[in-house]
Amino acid sequence: MSRQLFALFLGLLLTFMASAQDKLPFNTEEITRFDEPWSMAFLPDGRMLVTEKKGRLLIVSQQGEKSLVGGAPDVDYGGQGGLGDVALHPDFANNKLVYLSYAEAGVGGVRGAAVARGTLVEEGRRAQLQNLQVIWRQYPKVLGYGHYGHRILFDNDKYLWISSGDRQKFTPAQDMQSSMGKVLRLYDDGSVPKDNPFVNYRQENPFVDGEAIYQQIWSLGHRNPLGMAFDLNGKLWVIEMGPAGGDELNLIKRAANYGYPEVSNGKHYDGRPIPDHDTEPQFAAPAISWTPVISPADMIVYRGNLFADWRGDALVAGLTSQGIVHIKFDGERATEAARYAMGARIRKVTEGPDGALWVLEDERAQSEGRLLKLTPKRR
Template structure:
């Protein structure tokens, strides 16, 4: 598949998706608030939300749309290109310790940069709040030039482990390099240390070239490009959705110690038209459960567990950027397929389930408007 073919196919798919009127959506859409380049949201126990803005702001937002001043005390954010403030999640014991986790791009030596994860205690006030006791618990290694493909989605599992998606930083080969945590899915303890039962904990002892240096112990899987969505299903299975190159976006079922093949295999090709062997040419690599060509440009992934949309329990929903849609995915055992696509008329950056089962969506900022926070409820 050539770059020209992929581009034309993308345009054709965009026209098809755009042809579906928003009146046909199976939910009502209520605009709640607007933000400057919003990136992620998560719900607090009292029903309010934390929303990140890529430029470096974290805000508290009510479900009625009231918005706080930016939270003070956040780490310094390297805001350029695809970099900036990213994900936000609550510690599993947030109700007791008030701790939150943030991912972001940080600068390094000589104009290098990389993703990082910090945690701190959120102290809320009437008009905003402050993050205290901030500590950086994880960093991409090594920092590199360029400002793309950070990944840096965060998720906690039911056992209290923190999962981090780490993009390939548009550098290709580090995704296969065990001396780098770039292009990987990582499993960490809550303090950023590596669990003793991670698959590559002893790998460092087997490599005579490194002499005790390397991130092997935190790696769970490798061979990823730009994983921007992570979600656990009801059985605790982790699913990751990631951007392919020119074609070949992927939904992957994450299995301990597997190699997902990038950049050695992909169902897309390089942007300059050079072909990449498809997954079926290298069966030793884990194949994606779904691939998309034309791409959907996934920005986030959630798996629905509520009752408000009663027919959707257990289904996944991907936020589509270039596709300007919410992509509805249904599972069948270890497999999955696209069930429906809901045209939203804007780039969709994030999607989250509220405590009452409603869906909350962040638009990526467009040239003609600010990124909106939308509430989705069942259609009347």
């Protein structure tokens, strides 16, 4: 390509990108960049904890200044695995507890998701996570590098919710003696609440044995649940990647079975069909299903006032869709309202203390993932 043609092409591309940015309802400001960022959570003073898949945990100011936190767990990095989600205990202001999810190596090449918690201590030359303790492990550990899920979320009653992917093994999502392909509900120390729906499952199924994994389960039949959020009425919504087609947004109900791999609105990657949800009404059907897929990576429900028209709506980070998907709720129903093209794979959307949106891009080819701050455009 001649220099003249290249210059013309570049000019047209920049014009197109500027036009696309003009159509967005927010201003976009780059704050800093990371090496494979995965998640973030705001500290009470407005700084952020940010995870990178290769195992680094960082404290980041809103101006982009970074400092490394020591004491993070050893992670099994590879494929979709590594350091994952980060969340603060609801009483963080008093107990300084930080929760991390990650891929953990086992014996003989197997691996699985885990959740650990430690106390954030900011004394001396750098911050440290002290007294790190594993409070949950995905069971069983298996071969492979995909579908860990491992989003973590606290509710208003301080229960800990964990999304656990099927690890690309299909059938464990229906196995009550496996925590794969499930949404789990625990106390903050990893113990099981006595009012979980399957606590008495063994009494009703006397031939079941194992490690009583069923007691952790709130719902089952999930594939790769990567986003969890409570709406303003306290309903739990989970968004998950489908196979070839059939990404799902599900309203999570106690003891409900969402059908995977028995049903899906997608099909297997090799082209083999999977029965649709409407063929098996005993399984809970999604509120929204996407084909072509959006490849959801995370979800929040917006609670602020800065984007006043969006209060109570969901915002979904899209990977292959390279943008943010805006969803509106109406009781137990949900509809896609808009998509905002970001020109990059979006890994995480978080609401900041003042209602601004903070966005982590997934790792770009040949470059680092950016941290962006989004604020409304003036009308």
